[in-house]
Amino acid sequence: NAGVTQTPKFQVLKTGQSMTLQCAQDMNHEYMSWYRQDPGMGLRLIHYSVGAGITDQGEVPNGYNVSRSTTEDFPLRLLSAAPSQTSVYFCASTGQGDGYTFGSGTRLTVV
Amino acid sequence: GENVEQHPSTLSVQEGDSAVIKCTYSDSASNYFPWYKQELGKRPQLIIDIRSNVGEKKDQRIAVTLNKTAKHFSLHITETQPEDSAVYFCAGTSGGYQKVTFGTGTKLQVIP
Numbered sequence: 001n002a003g004v005t006q007t008p009k010f011q012v013l014k015t016g017q018s019m020t021l022q023c024a025q026d027m028n029h030e031y032m033s034w035y036r037q038d039p040g041m042g043l044r045l046i047h048y049s050v051g052a053g054i055t056d057q058g059e060v061p062n063g064y065n066v067s068r069s070t071t072e073d074f075p076l077r078l079l080s081a082a083p084s085q086t087s088v089y090f091c092a093s094t095g096q097g098d099g100y101t102f103g104s105g106t107r108l109t110v111v
Numbered sequence: 112g113e114n115v116e117q118h119p120s121t122l123s124v125q126e127g128d129s130a131v132i133k134c135t136y137s138d139s140a141s142n143y144f145p146w147y148k149q150e151l152g153k154r155p156q157l158i159i160d161i162r163s164n165v166g167e168k169k170d171q172r173i174a175v176t177l178n179k180t181a182k183h184f185s186l187h188i189t190e191t192q193p194e195d196s197a198v199y200f201c202a203g204t205s206g207g208y209q210k211v212t213f214g215t216g217t218k219l220q221v222i223p
Contacts, residue, residue: 033211042117042200042215043155058210059112090154099145099157100211 002026006091006103013081013110021076021106023091029101031094032074033058034066036087037105043090049074081110113138113205117214124191125222132217134201135183141203144184145211146175149198158199159186191221 007022025032033048045058049068063085065077074093078085088107092100114137124130136144142163147155161168161175161184168175172191177184188195201214 035213040120040215043213045210045212048210059212097143099147099160100155102154102156104154 004091004093004101004103006089006106008106009104011106011108013078013108015081015083015110017081019078019081021078021089021091021108023074023076023103024072025074025093025101026072027093027095027101028071029093029095030071031096032068033092033100034064034074034076035090035092036060036085037090038087046076046089078108083110086110113141113203113210113212115201115203115212115214117201117217119217120215121218121220123220123222126191126193128191130186130188130191130195130219130221132186132199132201132219133183134185134203134214135181136203137182138203138205139182141205143204144175144177145202146186147200147202147213149200149216151197155200188219191219193221193223195219196221 004025030051034046035043037043044060047066049055052071055066088105090105091103094100117134145160148158149155159173161177172189174187198216198218200216202211
């Protein structure tokens with residue numbers, strides 16, 4: 001039981017490049033979310049999903065897309081990277097009524 | 112949506128003393144309040160949670176209290192140890208358990 005697996009752990013992008021952050025969970029959790037963490041700003045919700053085929057926007061969705069084709073996978077796509085997207089990104093999942101299990105995070109730098 | 116405020120942003124205590132972190136929330140429909148601990152460079156990890164039908168919950172040196180009327184909840188750590196040093200986040204929920212809003216975090220330093 002691996003929990004929540006995120007890849008890559010580190011990434012450097014040039015402004016304007018696109019990429020996908022991968023997230024997979026093996027706990028059969030319905031709910032999955034993406035957060036970004038910036039110094040002094042806590043964890044801010046980007047997008048979330050309540051099940052396969054269903055996604056919704058969080059607090060800071062601009063510049064990001066998500067899809068949920070399977071229960072296990074919830075990739076986050078950066079459409080055209082900007083320096084303001086430099087952050088640590090966490091994927092998290094939960095079954096109904098429990099706290100989140102977080103992935104190990106992706107540290108993204110946009111230059 | 113939910114708004115969660117957390118205080119203080121930093122907290123220093125002597126080893127063995129108690130630490131208290133307080134949070135307020137805005138959505139009266141919120142019914143689940145987890146607390147997470149994040150050590151430097153690591154992922155947040157759930158340490159304790161409380162549901163709206165309970166006023167207090169304890170787990171060894173950690174306790175959480177909830178006041179629904181005032182819409183605030185608190186984390187209490189007793190007999191603090193150096194390994195308690197970390198950033199602690201409170202959280203509230205809206206629209207069900209899946210949409211979690213976090214506080215801005217409290218950096219706790221336990222001084223040996």
